[in-house]
Amino acid sequence: MIKDNQLRQEAFTEIEKNKDLVMQDPYRLTYHLMPPVGLLNDPNGFIQMNGVYHLYYQWMPFKTGHGAKFWGHYSSKDLVNWNHEDVALTPSEWYEKNGCYSGSAIEHDGKIYAFYTGNVKDEQNNRETYQCLAISEDGINFDKKGPLVYLPEGFTSHFRDPKVWKQNDTYFMVVGAQTNDLKGAVALLKSKDLFKWNYVGIVAGGGKGKLGEFGYMFECPDLFHLDGKDILVFSPQGLEPQGMKYQNVYQAGYVVGEFDPETGQYLHNDFEELDRGFDFYAPQTTLDNQGRRLLFGWMSVPDQNEQDHPTIEYKWIHNMTLPRELKMVGGKVYQVPIEELKQLRSEEVVSYIVKLTKESKELDGIHGKSVELYIKDIDITEGWFEISISDGGRIVYSVEEKVLTFERKSYVNGMTEKRQCPLSELSNLHIYIDTSSVEIFINDGQETFTSRIFPTPLNDTIKFGAAKHARFTVLKWDIMD
Structure with a gap:
């Protein structure tokens, strides 16, 4: 004792x-x-x-x-x-x-x-x-x-x-x-x-x-x-x-x-x-x-x-x-x-129905270092669709390859490294970003990607891009401390 x-x-x-x-x-x-x-x-x-x-x-x-x-x-x-x-x-x-x-x-x-x-x-x-x-x-x-x-x-x-x-x-x-x-x-x-x-x-x-x-x-x-x-x-x-x-x-x-x-x-x-x-x-x-x-x-x-x-x-x-x-x-x-995580959300939700054509763009109000994103009704006819989380991570889905990729900047040598899984289709993404971590739930939990990321501390941008055409709905909540 x-x-x-x-x-x-x-x-x-x-x-x-x-x-x-x-x-x-x-x-x-x-x-x-x-x-x-x-x-x-x-x-x-x-x-x-x-x-x-x-x-x-x-x-x-x-x-x-x-x-x-x-x-x-x-x-x-x-x-x-x-x-x-x-x-x-x-x-x-x-x-x-x-x-x-x-x-x-x-x-x-x-x-x-x-x-x-x-x-x-x-x-x-x-x-x-x-x-x-x-x-x-x-x-x-x-x-x-x-x-x-x-x-x-x-x-x-x-x-x-x-x-x-x-x-x-x-x-x-x-x-x-x-x-x-x-x-x-x-x-x-x-x-x-x-x-x-x-x-x-x-x-x-x-x-x-x-x-x-x-x-x-x-x-x-x-x-x-x-x-x-x-x-x-x-x-x-x-x-x-x-x-x-x-x-x-x-x-x-x-x-x-x-x-x-x-x-x-x-x-x-x-x-x-x-x-x-x-x-x-x-x-x-x-x-x-x-x-x-x-x-x-x-x-x-x-x-x-x-x-x-x-x-x-x-x-x-x-x-x-x-x-x-x-x-x-x-x-x-x-x-x-878990359902209880909804308690973390701020009262305000920012939502868009987005169409992209061979472009990458930020959306007003969709940024932050402590946020929840829900991207649904994803329709990608060809090429790839991507989401960039500041300069710390990047989610890419290729329609032709039927592969989902998560990339990040290595904290060891600064090089880009990736993890992947086969995915026959992409219908929704549920993403939790928390300063230096990201948890990605794909197609209602069919697959998950969990990773630490270490972006430039003041960078809180979130960008969406498409090689050809992409349409989706995105909802964003700030997470309360």
């Missing part, structure tokens, strides 16, 4: 010491969740209890690099207005001394049971891993119960990120893993009481089935039921680029299948990326009281040029995506902005 209190105080001191510098950053976001100082990564323990949403997160308060992680904590009653709470977990015990790594939360007997990975390294950097439990009555103060799951046979010490749920009268846990022969896998465990866990087997990957040769590590698994199907979301590491696919250092995506809770078998189809942009990883979902499957993702990717990131000089780095609702449409997972 003494070390725990000491770490909490040190984190608070770091916040106070750097808060003025952090707030001076021109790339600080307006309506996304960010760390008050230091580094933020994976969403953890996403849950709603007693009408309050809790989102915990991997947090390194003392630097903008990785290290012995804490669990930071945001809470909200509406998914729009968030409070930054006291530290939830500190790496204060022997079984977590090198970090309280990612995990999940479940409600049981009116309490939050948070499962997480305790990370331990020795002087030679050899790793030990423990799946641990901490219990809270209020979602803020936690009582640690220590390790419950030790490393099963057949896996390396890269065994982490437990996600727990209840199905029928049994609790299940999936854990991201690496087999001894260096294959990415998702391990399955089960329990009757949340304390004693039995290893069942590998539910996906491990050198077999459709995910047989599919990277060397699976992180942040999440298995849940959605509209009649069982969806396994995970983040594989070690995939080689294939055409437009797998262009980031690591990926995040899902497979669709059927899970048998009696046998632990999971039959599924091929892997599909959840997001096509530059910055999306380690998503986690929860089922809220309205029956919605909600998702937060980390708006970055591990090992992706963090040392060059523009916000480091202001003593912070990274943020969460906006909360999204998941839906199944024709066997595919769609992501849509």
Whole structure:
């Protein structure tokens, strides 16, 4: 307890010491969740209890690099207005001394049971891993119960990120893993009481089935039921680029299948990326009281040029995506902005019906660094249609190629880089711009592109262009701080 209190105080001191510098950053976001100082990564323990949403997160308060992680904590009653709470977990015990790594939360007997990975390294950097439990009555103060799951046979010490749920009268846990022969896998465990866990087997990957040769590590698994199907979301590491696919250092995506809770078998189809942009990883979902499957993702990717990131000089780095609702449409997972985000809109809406002929133009009143755009009734007869977001990003759809492209200026070398996906037609775009981020929802959530962008700080222009002829309706709202 003494070390725990000491770490909490040190984190608070770091916040106070750097808060003025952090707030001076021109790339600080307006309506996304960010760390008050230091580094933020994976969403953890996403849950709603007693009408309050809790989102915990991997947090390194003392630097903008990785290290012995804490669990930071945001809470909200509406998914729009968030409070930054006291530290939830500190790496204060022997079984977590090198970090309280990612995990999940479940409600049981009116309490939050948070499962997480305790990370331990020795002087030679050899790793030990423990799946641990901490219990809270209020979602803020936690009582640690220590390790419950030790490393099963057949896996390396890269065994982490437990996600727990209840199905029928049994609790299940999936854990991201690496087999001894260096294959990415998702391990399955089960329990009757949340304390004693039995290893069942590998539910996906491990050198077999459709995910047989599919990277060397699976992180942040999440298995849940959605509209009649069982969806396994995970983040594989070690995939080689294939055409437009797998262009980031690591990926995040899902497979669709059927899970048998009696046998632990999971039959599924091929892997599909959840997001096509530059910055999306380690998503986690929860089922809220309205029956919605909600998702937060980390708006970055591990090992992706963090040392060059523009916000480091202001003593912070990274943020969460906006909360999204998941839906199944024709066997595919769609992501849509949650309905509550409409509360962010200013009362005034600017709208146009636009016709473009071989031109690029700005529209009066449609500009800004913190805005929501909805472009609908898009009709492009030939050529391409584009939207330029200041000098930070560019969305292009080619009718002939049937490809949607997002381009941005690299913050590493200033060169233009792009991400793409095939798209048979473009009917609408829902775009959230927030200072140094953009989230693009295409065709009612059929595809998404999530990216950080770093435009010239005073540039808030938005331009529309067409190579031939384009007609569309655009609506714009300013987002209130």
